[in-house]
Amino acid sequence: xxxRFAFAVALLAATAAMAENQLGGLRPDTPLAEExxxxxxxxxxNSDVRQVRNYPDQPPIIPHKIDNYQxxxxxxxxxxxxxxTAVEASQAPMISVTHFMDRDGQTLGTVSPRRxxxxxxxxxxxxxxxxxxxxFLDVDSVLDHIIGAGEEGQ
Amino acid sequence: xxxxxxxVWHILVHPAAHLSLGFLxxxxxxxxxxxxxxxxxxxxxxxxxxxxxxxxxxRDNVYEELKPTIHYTNRSGVRAxxxxxxxxxxxxHKIARKMQASKEVWGKIFGTINTREKFLDKRLELAQHxxxxxxxxxxxxxxxxxxxxxxxxxxxxxxxxxxxxxxxxTGEKTCxxxxxxxxxxxxxxxxxAMFGPTSDAPEQMSENVEASGSAEVKAYxxxxxx
Numbered sequence: 001x002x003x004r005f006a007f008a009v010a011l012l013a014a015t016a017a018m019a020e021n022q023l024g025g026l027r028p029d030t031p032l033a034e035e036x037x038x039x040x041x042x043x044x045x046n047s048d049v050r051q052v053r054n055y056p057d058q059p060p061i062i063p064h065k066i067d068n069y070q071x072x073x074x075x076x077x078x079x080x081x082x083x084x085t086a087v088e089a090s091q092a093p094m095i096s097v098t099h100f101m102d103r104d105g106q107t108l109g110t111v112s113p114r115r116x117x118x119x120x121x122x123x124x125x126x127x128x129x130x131x132x133x134x135x136f137l138d139v140d141s142v143l144d145h146i147i148g149a150g151e152e153g154q
Numbered sequence: 155x156x157x158x159x160x161x162v163w164h165i166l167v168h169p170a171a172h173l174s175l176g177f178l179x180x181x182x183x184x185x186x187x188x189x190x191x192x193x194x195x196x197x198x199x200x201x202x203x204x205x206x207x208x209x210x211x212x213r214d215n216v217y218e219e220l221k222p223t224i225h226y227t228n229r230s231g232v233r234a235x236x237x238x239x240x241x242x243x244x245x246x247h248k249i250a251r252k253m254q255a256s257k258e259v260w261g262k263i264f265g266t267i268n269t270r271e272k273f274l275d276k277r278l279e280l281a282q283h284x285x286x287x288x289x290x291x292x293x294x295x296x297x298x299x300x301x302x303x304x305x306x307x308x309x310x311x312x313x314x315x316x317x318x319x320x321x322x323x324t325g326e327k328t329c330x331x332x333x334x335x336x337x338x339x340x341x342x343x344x345x346x347a348m349f350g351p352t353s354d355a356p357e358q359m360s361e362n363v364e365a366s367g368s369a370e371v372k373a374y375x376x377x378x379x380x
Contacts, residue, residue, distance in 0.1 A: 046311050047311070047312075048311050048312040048313045049312075064311060064313055065311075067224070068222060068223055068224075070335060070339055073342070074339070074340055074341055075335070075340040075341075075342070075343040075348075077335070080348035086348070086349070089349050090317070091316065092313075
């Protein structure tokens with residue numbers, strides 16, 4: 001009985017917390033019968049400045065617009081600058097050698113089919129405010145913290 | 155038949171007996187205006203997007219592909235229509251291009267690309283014709299709107315500014331060399347140069363040995379496999 005009561009209290013608290021949630025999905029404060037105003041589409045960051053990776057194996061963000069880039073059986077627009085042979089003319093970073101490996105780690109002579117569709121992993125960055133605060137900590141700050149704690153302990 | 159021709163010739167070489175010189179002069183002038191005006195009007199009608207897309211070959215393939223691109227939809231609403239890029243604006247060159255286009259009428263009549271499959275099979279050849287044409291006239295149709303003098307590279311992204319400074323302003327390359335597929339989807343580009351003259355050795359897909367078809371490569375592969 002006590003258990004059931006505790007569960008009811010917890011459920012109530014959770015509902016109250018949800019009601020306070022300002023995000024509210026796609027229709028924040030709009031009544032059901034009204035149509036909410038569509039948010040503005042954020043612009044793509046087109047600075048051509050390479051961004052820091054948040055963790056070592058993060059696929060790098062594309063620092064430029066890729067509107068209408070054709071990536072299909074016929075042609076890969078990204079590779080027209082980022083392929084091994086194109087970087088001299090384009091001065092773009094070459095795709096890494098991991099893109100030449102198949103899933104068994106065997107290095108192929110050309111881009112591995114599973115790495116061909118760039119936008120499966122690489123995306124552009126939009127100039128948008130994150131709707132939820134992010135508590136992610138960079139590995140360096142974690143390491144600093146651990147080292148700092150160790151020093152304090154001594 | 156011969157007698158008829160002889161009569162016509164007789165009329166042509168003798169002065170008119172019943173019509174006044176004034177009538178012939180003014181009449182000739184008026185008829186000239188009507189014929190010339192009619193010819194030019196008809197020519198201009200064929201030079202519109204509505205005319206191009208009146209055929210399903212253009213409407214369902216290339217026109218559909220144009221629609222999501224910057225040359226059809228953009229923030230300021232200025233757009234290019236088919237003839238802006240595919241027909242020279244200057245009269246002499248326009249007439250030359252229009253005469254070439256009689257081949258396209260032939261293609262329409264005999265259904266050269268009247269299905270999606272036929273169009274896709276033919277697309278590389280058609281694209282190569284346009285690349286070659288734009289290379290030969292130094293991307294004239296691009297430059298009708300995009301003038302090099304008015305291009306402020308400080309307002310471009312770093313990447314675009316560097317590329318234009320390096321290749322466009324030095325005259326090393328012309329617009330179409332790098333901007334293939336700007337308004338339509340590209341055909342199979344294996345063995346085709348994405349940058350530089352179309353006649354050059356393939357740059358992008360040169361990893362594909364079969365497609366590059368170089369004699370040395372073939373000879374080398376033969377010695378390796380033997």
